[in-house]
Amino acid sequence: MxxxxxxxxxxxxxxxxxxxxxxxxxxxxxxxxxxxxxxxxxxxxxxxxxxxxxxxxxxxxxxxxxxxxxxxxxxxxxxxxxxxxxxxxxxxxxxxxxxxRGLADATFEGVVIFRNGHVVDANTRAAELFGVSVPQLLGAPVLNLVAEGSMDDAARVLEGGGGHGEGLDLDASRYDGSLFPMAVSVVSTVHQEKNAKVMVIRDITDRRRVELVLRRALEEAEGNSRAKSTFLANMSHELRTPLNSVIGFANILMKRLGDELPVREMDYLKRIQSNGEHLLSLIDDILDLSKIDAERMEIVREPLQLDELVGEVLRTLDVQARKMGLELRSEVPGELRPLVADARRMLQILLNLAGNAVKFTPSGSVTIRVLAEEDSGRPARIEVSDTGIGIPAYRLEEIFSPFNQVDSSSARSFGGTGLGLTIARSLCELMGFDLYATSRKGEGSTFVIELDPGRGPRAHDRPSALNAGSVGEPTG
Missing domain, CATH: 1.20.5 (Single alpha-helices involved in coiled-coils or other helix-helix interfaces)
Structure with missing residues (x-):
């Protein structure tokens, strides 16, 4: 083991x-x-x-x-x-x-960047505008750059909105206390990784100076225009008195001595009467035009019956139309509500339009037509149509300018001064109406009074040079 x-x-x-x-x-x-x-x-x-x-x-x-x-x-x-x-x-x-900074310093505008109401950066131009150096601007309240009178507007833009390029004109305050006008625009930005705003400043001293000169020139021109209108109004009254006497004495001589005067002398008296009435009509037109320019034309609005007014126009022009072989017609609805307008000025407008139609219509007819609203019966439009010589399409607006004639032959052939349509349109505008013309080749002309412009065709809906197509002579 x-x-x-x-x-x-x-x-x-x-x-x-x-x-x-x-x-x-x-x-x-x-x-x-x-x-x-x-x-x-x-x-x-x-x-x-x-x-x-x-x-x-x-x-x-x-x-x-x-x-x-x-x-x-x-x-x-x-x-x-x-x-x-x-x-x-x-x-x-x-x-x-x-x-x-290189771009900002190179630009003509001043650039100020601010955050929480204080300047954090600026370019050299901004410092020059305010009379300081760039370091002196840094840290200053941005509202210190604005004059006291512009403080409220500046606070609204600089401290409130202004993040989307809002701009306005302000009075700026320099370091020495002097003021200068500036146009500013403010936009949002990021500066040094923090939200901020950029104010771009332009010195508009030169622009303000030009505006002041233009304003003074305009005021002076308006003053001269008012003085001219006042002078014409006064002179028209001074001319009417002796001219009425001349016309009146010519009528008296023709009535009392008509059978005793030789034919030649009777023709002289008729010429005196005719030319005197023509001159009186011209003075009346100048007087009305001067009142309108001076804003002294009084408009009395009251209800009036257009059927009665149209009837008076036809009666006044009946003799002249018969002499020329023309037919005067009217188309007025039976149940027509009253029109609120100045009766005297409406009669003047219709006499002018219908008188021109008779004057520039060698043959055919002249029609005064009133159109009403179907539901209310209120007057909506008045048309004065003729079968006359027509108006070139490109002159449909020019005929409403003072003293306007297509050519001198029209004035010699048909008479007139070119003031009637100007006065008629001005009176329509004073009463809140609108007046314009249409014309087609071979069909004469139609002058339309829109009694309710808000419901009538707009300016761009009216016939123009592209679709009117008339090549005739103007109505004047």
Whole structure:
């Protein structure tokens, strides 16, 4: 048998250990050694297990440390890349700011950047406008740049809205207290990575000076026009008195001495009467035109019956129309509500339009037509139509200008001064009406009074040079 003694470490060899006398001595030692050996084996196994755990823990910690070192390296590299990117961005921002400042300094307008009501940047031109240096502008309240009289408007734009390019004219205050006019516009921006606003400033001193000159010239022209109108009105009254006397005495002579005077002298008296009446009509037109220009024309609105007014016009022009072989006609609805207007001026307008139609119609007819609203019977439109010589389409608006004639032959052939239509349109406008003309080749002309312009055709709906197509002579 071979046995291992744990205490001594000896090796005992025996062929038969039972009768061996040494066994008695070593029996107990062998038993105890076996127990101790088992204990030692258990302890060693546990120690080995602990060592293995320690080794595994060390390996795990080593792996974790290596991972941490790797993450740290990656983080360091990321930080390095971020730092380089940040440095590049800073360089780009600085270059962009330098380009912006270069452009801002080169522009003629002043540029002021402000945030929370205080200037944070400005260009050289802005400093020049306010008589300071750029550093003196920085940090100053932006409202300090505005004169006291413009403070409310400036606060509304600079502190309130103004983020979308709103602009207005303000009075600016320089560092020395002097004022100058400026046009400003304000837009939102980002400055140094923060929200801000940009105020662009233009000195409009020259523009204000030109506006002042133009305003004074306009006031002077208006004053001269009023003075001219007043003069014409006064002179017209002064001329009417002796002219009425001339016409009146000519009528008296023709009535009293008509049978006694020779034919030639009678013709002289008729010429005196005719020319006097023509001159009186011209003076009346000038008087009316001067009153309109001077805003002294009085309009008395009252209800009037258009059928009676049209009848009076026809009676007045009947003799003249018969002499020319023309037919005077009227078309007036039976149930027609009264028209609220100035009866005297409406009669003047219709006499002018119908008189022109008779004058410029060699043959055919002249018709005065009243159109009413179907549901209410309220007068809506008055038309004066003729079968006369017509009006060129491109002159349909020009005929309403003062002293307008298509050519001198019209005035010589048909008479007239070119003031009648001007006065008629002005009187219509004073009463809230609208007057315009239409004309077609071979069909004469039609003058339309829109009594309710809001319901009538608009200006762009009226016949124009492209669709009217008349090439005749004008009505004047």
């Amino acid at each position: 071979i046995a291992t003694l744990s205490f001594t470490g000896w090796l005992l060899v025996a062929r038969d250990y039972l009768p061996d006398p040494e066994w008695v001595h070593f029996g107990f030692s062998l038993f105890l050694g076996s127990i101790l050996a088992a204990v030692v084996l258990v302890i060693r196994a546990r120690n080995l297990e602990g060592v293995e755990k320690l080794r595994m823990g060390d390996r795990v910690r080593q792996i974790e440390m290596e991972s941490a070192l790797s993450q740290t390296e990656r983080a360091r590299r990321g930080e390095e890349e971020a730092r380089r990117a940040l440095e590049g961005a800073i360089v780009q921002v600085r270059e962009s700011e330098q380009r912006f």
